[in-house]
Amino acid sequence: MSEGWPKNPKYLSKDLQRVDAHDKVTGKAEYAYDVHPKGCLYGQILRSRWPAARIQSVDLSVAQKMPGVKAVILIQKVPREVRYYGQEIAAVAAETTEQAEDAIRAIKMIAKPLPFVVNTIDALEEGAPAVFEGQSNLSKAKIRNKGNVDQAFNEAHAVIELAVSTQVEVHHPLETHGNTIDASGEEITCWASTQGITSVRGGIAKALDVPNNKVRVKMDFMGGGFGAKFGAGVEGVACAQLSREAGAPVKLMLSRFENHLSVGNRPNSLQHIKLGADKNGKLVAFDLNGFGSAGFASGGSSAGGGGGAGIPAPYIYDVRVQRSSQIGVAINAGSARAFRAPGCPPASFGIESAMDELAVKLGMDPVELRIINDPQEIRSKQWSQAADRFGWKNKYKKPGSSPGVVKTGVGCAGSKWAGRGKGSSAEVEIAPDGTVEVRCGTQDIGNASKTFMTVVAAETLGISPELITARVGDTTFPPSGGSGGSTTCPSVSPAVKDACDNALEALQEASGISDLSGANWKKACARLAPNPIIAQGKWKKGLSGSGTGGVQMAEVEVDTETGFVKVMKITCVQDCGLLVNRLTAESQMNGGIIMGIGYALYEERVLDPITGVALNPNFETYKLTSMADTPEIDLELQNMPERGVIGIGEPATVPTASAIANAVANAIGVRVLSLPITPDKVLNALSKVPAPEESIPWGRVASLTAQGEFIDLNSKEWIV
C-alpha cells in the first residue's frame, strides 16, 4: 500500500478534459430542471409584494378550484409578518406552469403594509423603521483589539484614511434554485440543484416528518451554487409538501426574478479604514470601523443574529497593532448566504485600496510595499513572480500620469484561503471486465468532481481513465459533505485514493496476482467473475494541505471622457498545492476571475428606497460580465505536490476586483471608492460632475462601534 502522492505521476497534474463536457455541451446532461418523472406537476410560489407587511389572511379557496390545480399550501401560518419583497407566502402545484401561475395570482390576501427600510445607511439612523418590531436594526459591534492603536498611529511615519464601500452581489448561478421531488409514495426521491445532497435530505425528511432513510437525493448535474445552495430551502420544502399533498411529482424551479430576491447574496460593506506604516513601509497600525447588511436577519438580537456582514480585515496583511469594529445592520431585504469566499472580496477591496494609497504616500512601488508586509512565505514570492509575468516594472507609472483621454493603469492584490480537506468517503468498484466505478456522495458544482476523481483513480490504480466512470450526487453513495469552502477536491481526492489503494489490495488478494500493471490488470479482474470488488476509502491527513495564497495583477484602460473602464489583462499566480488536474483548475480560476470582474465593474443589487422593491431582478439591469468584457487571462498555477491537495475555487475570485480598482486609480490618479466602478462613478471621481449625495454618518458609526463584544483574536472565526 502506497503512502502519499506518487513522485512521478502519469495522470495527476495533467490536462484531462472534463469527463462530462460532451454531455454538457450537447444537452444530454440532466439537471434538476430537466428531470421529468411521469405525471410531474409544476410548482409556483406566491411572494410578498411588500417589503414589510403583516399578512392578516390568505384565501386559497379560489386557487384550489382552478383548472389543473392539484395542491395549494401556505408556507407559514397566518397571521404573520413578511420582512422583505419576495418573501414566500404560499405555493401551488398544477398540471402546467401557466395554470400554476394563474392560480398564484388568484390567491387573495389581506395585508397591512408596515414601514420598511432597504438602505443600509438609512437603517442606521435613530428612529429608522425596525425590521423586527421592538428590536434594534443594529447588531452589537464585534471588536478586535491588539496593542495600542492610537499610540501606533501617533508614531507612524505615514498614515492614510479612506472610506470605501462594496455592493450587494447576488449569486445568480445559471441554473436557478429548485428541485424536482417525488414524495407521492413512501420512498421519496428529490432531484436537487444543490451543493449539499446530505443537507437537502435532512431538510426534506424533517419537513415531511419521515426518516432520513426514506429520502434519496440525487444531483447528477447542477448549474452553479457559489455558496447559496446548501440546504433544502423554502422552495425545496414547499416542493416536497406540494408533491405529498398532490400525490404526484412536482418540479419547482425558481425564475430568474425569484432567484434575485430570496436565495442569498453577498452582504454589502462600508469600511472606514486607517492604515499607518513606518518609514520603511512596514505596517504599524490598522483601524477599521465598518458596517454592512446581510438582509433582514443581520441585526443583533433579531432572528439570525450575529451580523453576518462582517469581513476578515485586514485580510492578508500582518499588522501587529490593530483595531477593528464592525456592526451588522438589518434591512428589509432577502438574507445573505455564503458567497464564494465569504467576507474576503470586500475585505480585500478595503485593505488593498488602503495599501495603494499608502504606497503613494510613501512614494513606494505598490508591489514592494506588499512584499515587505506579506507574512505568508509562498505569496511573498508570488508578488515578484506575478510582476515578472505581467511586466509590472514597465507598466507601473505614477498615478494619473498616463497621457491622453484614454488612460491605462495597473493594480495588484492578493488572496488567502484555507482550502483544506475534511471527512469525506468514497468507494471503488472493480468489475470482472476490468472497468471501474468510483462513487462519492459529493457534488459537482462546476469544480469538475467527476474529472478529478477519474484522474486520482487512474493514477492510483495504474489504469487508463477510459476504464473509469466516476459518479457523484447520490445519497446512496458514501457521504462526503457539502461542496463549500473550496474543500471538495482536497477532501474527495484523498478518499478516492484511499479507496483505490484498498481496492488494489483486495484485487491482489482475490486474483492471486501481485503485479497488476499492463495486461495483468484485465487478467486479474477476470478472475473475480462473477462478483466485483468493492472497497471503501476515507479522507486521510497528509494527502491534503491548507493555506493557499494567490496574487493577481490587472491592466485597465479608462476613458476619462465617458468613464468607461475596460479590463485589458489579468495575470494570476496561484498556489494550488498538488494540482490534481491542470485543465479544470484553470477553468476554475478563469471563472473566478470573470466573476471578480463582475464584482469590480457591473454587478449590484438595487433596491428602491421609495417602494422597497427590487429594481433589477433580471440580467438586463443586474449586469454580468460577458465575453466581450473578458480580457486576456494569464494564469500561472503553481504545482506543489509536497503540500497535498488544496482547494482554489474561492481564492480565484477574491483579489480580482481589488486589483482592477487599484488599476483604475492608477490610471486616472483618483480613487473610485465604491464597487462596482461604473462610468458614472469614474466621472464623479474625476469631478466632471458632483457626486450624488450620500452622507455616511461615520461619527455615529464610530460611537455605535465603540462598545461591543470583544472577540478573541486567537479564535478561528475567520480563515487561516
Place this chain on the structure above:
Amino acid sequence: MKNFQYAKAATAEEACGLSGKETRFHGGGIDLMGEMKDYIDSPSRVIDVSDLDQQITDKGDHWLIGGAVKLVAIVRHDALKKSLPGLVQSAEHVGSPQIRNVATVGGNIAQHSRCWYYRQPDVKCLKKGGSQCYACEGINKYHSIFAEGACISPLVSNLGIALSALDARVQVMRKGAVRDMSMEAFYELADVNPRAHNSLQPDDLVVSVKVPKGRKSSSYLQISEKGAFDWALVSCAAAADLQDGILRNVRLYLGVVSPIPYSREKAVAFLAGKKLNEETVAEAARLLMAKADPFEHNGYKVPMARAMAKRALLALEAS
C-alpha cells in the same frame, strides 16, 4: 402572461383590420413578450406582423426600409453601410446577435420604456396609470436629463436616434390609411403624455421608413456600462454634408437623455458652415448640453453626452 388571441397578418391592411384598442403588433416580439410575461401589458390579441414588408429598396434619393426588416439585414447591407453608416452603426449596437436576428425596424423605433420602475411588475408608476413617477425621487441613474413632462423615462431606441439625425420619415398605417410622420412627430407625444412611449395609437402600424440619402456623412455612437449587450447610457447620432471639411445641413441627436430624441437648435445652427475640428465640436457639444437638468443620480450623463456629441460629430469625417 394572460391568455390572448394570436393572428398572423399577410398584409398591412389585414393587420390593421385586426387591430383595436386592446391589441398589440408583434414584430420580433423582443419588447412585447417581456411586457406580456411581466403583466406590464396584456393584450387580448397579438397580431404577428413579422412577415410583412422586409424589403430594403434603393429609391434613388432615399432608401425605403420595410417595417418588418430585421436588424440583422441592416447590419449586413453593404450598400446601406456606405450610404447611411450612422443607421447601420445604430443597428449594430442593438442587443445581441440573437436579438438582431429577430428584432425589426418597426419594433425598434416603437419600443416601450425600459425604465426599471415601469418594467417592475409590482410598481404602478405614472406610465402604467399610477399617480407618480417614482424615478424622479427614486433611483434615476438611467433616466432623462432633459424631460418636459412628468415621466422621465428616456427613449432608448437606437434606430430612433439615428433616423432622427438622418431626417427620416415613418409611414404609419391606421385603419388602412397611411400617414407620413417626421421623426419628431413620431415621438413628440412621449414628452407631454407620461403614459405615451411615442405618438402611436395601439392600432397604428409602422409599415416602412423612408431615409433620405441627402446627407452623405452620418454616424452613431453609444456608451454603455458593459462592452456588449447592454443598453446605452447615452447615444448620439449625427448627419451632415461634409465638403472640404465644412459642415452643412447638420442634424445632431442624443438618445437616452430625454423621452424623445434630443437636439438643440442653437447647437445645430452653430455648426452650419463651420470647419469640422475639435474646437467646433467642443462648442457645439457645450451648446447642446446647456439646458441639461439632471436628477440626483444622473448628473454624469451631462459630461458623457458632451463627449458623445463631440465624438459623433468627429466621426462624420470617417463616414
